[in-house]
Amino acid sequence: MSQSNQIVRVALGARSYDISVGANNLDQFAGFVLGCGPANHAVIVTDENVQRPYAMEVAECLGGDGVETAVVAIEPGEESKSIEMASNLWQALLDLHADRKSLVVAVGGGVVGDLAGFIAATYARGLRFFQVPTTLLAQVDSSVGGKTAIDLPAAKNIIGAFYQPSGVWIDAATLASLPEKEYRAGLGEVVKYGVILDADFFVFLENNVDAIVGRDADALTEVIARCCRLKADVVEKDEREETGLRAVLNYGHTFGHAFETLSGYGNLLHGEGVAIGMCCAARLAARLGRVDEAFVSRQRKLLEALGLPVATPDIPAEKILESMRHDKKTAFGKLRFVLPDRLGHVELVGDVNEDDVVAALKE
Numbered sequence: 001m002s003q004s005n006q007i008v009r010v011a012l013g014a015r016s017y018d019i020s021v022g023a024n025n026l027d028q029f030a031g032f033v034l035g036c037g038p039a040n041h042a043v044i045v046t047d048e049n050v051q052r053p054y055a056m057e058v059a060e061c062l063g064g065d066g067v068e069t070a071v072v073a074i075e076p077g078e079e080s081k082s083i084e085m086a087s088n089l090w091q092a093l094l095d096l097h098a099d100r101k102s103l104v105v106a107v108g109g110g111v112v113g114d115l116a117g118f119i120a121a122t123y124a125r126g127l128r129f130f131q132v133p134t135t136l137l138a139q140v141d142s143s144v145g146g147k148t149a150i151d152l153p154a155a156k157n158i159i160g161a162f163y164q165p166s167g168v169w170i171d172a173a174t175l176a177s178l179p180e181k182e183y184r185a186g187l188g189e190v191v192k193y194g195v196i197l198d199a200d201f202f203v204f205l206e207n208n209v210d211a212i213v214g215r216d217a218d219a220l221t222e223v224i225a226r227c228c229r230l231k232a233d234v235v236e237k238d239e240r241e242e243t244g245l246r247a248v249l250n251y252g253h254t255f256g257h258a259f260e261t262l263s264g265y266g267n268l269l270h271g272e273g274v275a276i277g278m279c280c281a282a283r284l285a286a287r288l289g290r291v292d293e294a295f296v297s298r299q300r301k302l303l304e305a306l307g308l309p310v311a312t313p314d315i316p317a318e319k320i321l322e323s324m325r326h327d328k329k330t331a332f333g334k335l336r337f338v339l340p341d342r343l344g345h346v347e348l349v350g351d352v353n354e355d356d357v358v359a360a361l362k363e
């Protein structure tokens with residue numbers, strides 16, 4: 001294993017797994033996998049954008065250590081998180097003679113991770129599963145915490161399971177080929193961690209904007225490991241989102257989901273919607289007297305410096321409210337929001353007046 005890899009351990013009662021974060025380390029993946037237990041067969045699930053070089057590199061590395069590998073590449077994009085694709089993958093595992101000793105390895109972004117995780121959770125009542133996330137969003141969010149899912153046409157992530165991986169292997173160097181829009185969208189989630197959980201991390205981001213925007217490997221390794229630790233701390237306390245604690249991870253998401261949905265598929269990426277949503281949530285918190293205007297502008301300034309959108313899309317307020325009422329955090333039709341009361345701390349706030357919400361949409 002590379003000297004520079006940072007290990008984040010996720011401890012869930014008697015179980016635990018490691019997230020290894022470094023750069024240019026894909027060739028060391030086999031040691032990590034075999035260190036978690038013996039393996040002689042691995043099915044690597046990836047997408048067509050990531051297959052070469054990353055999934056092939058992972059396959060070569062495992063093959064070099066005597067693990068028989070097969071690579072299955074899906075079409076990139078959210079449409080692949082479907083029942084049809086899940087069914088194709090279950091069949092592929094059967095054709096490849098996968099059994100309960102086989103591993104599933106997800107190499108790709110959140111789409112591949114969520115889908116492959118769901119397949120691993122369900123095939124033969126559960127196969128060991130490793131994640132090799134290759135988008136920033138997947139490295140700081142979706143590969144950590146064990147949420148796996150596919151979509152129904154009318155509802156995203158509605159079919160799924162909590163199914164923790166046996167390990168997560170992060171190579172920050174894979175981000176070099178990530179399109180700029182995808183990279184910046186991932187930074188929206190990164191800023192979120194600072195606001196909700198760690199004021200010092202927020203300051204670190206403010207002080208390292210150039211290195212982060214320039215995708216500096218050392219800065220990225222630090223950022224990713226810190227985000228993974230922060231998310232792991234939450235997941236360790238509320239793995240299945242039962243106490244409400246895990247909901248803090250949804251800061252900016254109630255507004256953000258509505259913007260994402262109403263802007264039309266592909267126009268606003270998830271992290272971009274979250275960035276704008278965080279600006280609205282901060283304004284709402286200011287209206288409710290929880291934070292001051294300086295908080296609102298400081299958060300906005302960092303998001304802008306990192307190249308994220310901050311302006312509310314030109315969509316009628318009533319449509320935005322309607323979309324938000326469908327959000328998972330509504331309680332019997334009442335809007336609830338994750339709102340800050342200081343940098344590094346948020347709370348779930350119920351029964352928010354809709355007039356305040358509409359006012360918070362305006363800059």
Ligand code: NAD
Pocket residue numbers: 047048049050076077078081108109110111112114134135136137138141142143144145146147148157174175176177178179182
């Ligand atoms: P994605 O998986 O669609 O990847 C974005 C695009 O980048 C794709 O076209 C992909 O092929 C490409 N790509 C990936 N890695 C690349 C690389 N290194 N170089 C070049 N191109 C690369 O999108 P995403 O943003 O990673 O994930 C979004 C998904 O994650 C959604 O389905 C969402 O529901 C899910 N998600 C899950 C969780 C969770 O906790 N499980 C959390 C957040 C989001």
Ligand code: GLY
Pocket residue numbers: 141144145147246249250
């Ligand atoms: N992305 C939110 C969660 O994992 O709970």
